[in-house]
Amino acid sequence: MTDELSKTEIAALKKLLTDRQAELKKLDDEAIEWRSTVELDQQSVGRLSRMDAMQQQEMAQAEGRRRVLDRTRIAAALGRIAQEEYGWCAECGEPIAYRRLEIDPAASLCIQCAH
Structure with missing residues (x-):
């Protein structure tokens, strides 16, 4: 068996990457409210304190x-x-194990170089 990734494996990993990319975009869109300036509302009862x-x-x-x-x-x-x-691997040039890429498809280092 070769260490080189098959086209099917690369396609599956690319889908994981693009799915994660879309998920991150959605999370960014949802987080806009939380990143906005915090203002103290003296009139609201039961609201979080300014520090919270x-x-x-x-x-x-x-x-x-x-x-x-x-x-x-x-x-x-x-x-x-x-x-x-x-x-x-960007460091040593050796193949990155498919199982490692399944866990982190954005990995650019093999497990040996990552440590």
Whole structure:
């Protein structure tokens, strides 16, 4: 058996990447409200305190930064697929195991180089 990915495996991994890309876009669209400026509403009873709201805002911003990183990694992986360089370690040039790519289709390093 060859270490090189088959066209079927690459197509399945590409679908995982594009599905995740769409999911991240949806999450970004939903998170706009949480990232907005926190204002204290003195008239509302039972609302979160300003500190709680600010903490939620910071958490939403951190999640947004992680989504940006994920989208960048996905775009790079899709670029490697387009250039027919997908599935090869960027560090040592050896094949990346299919099982590793199933778990993280955006991985650019084999397991040995990732450690």
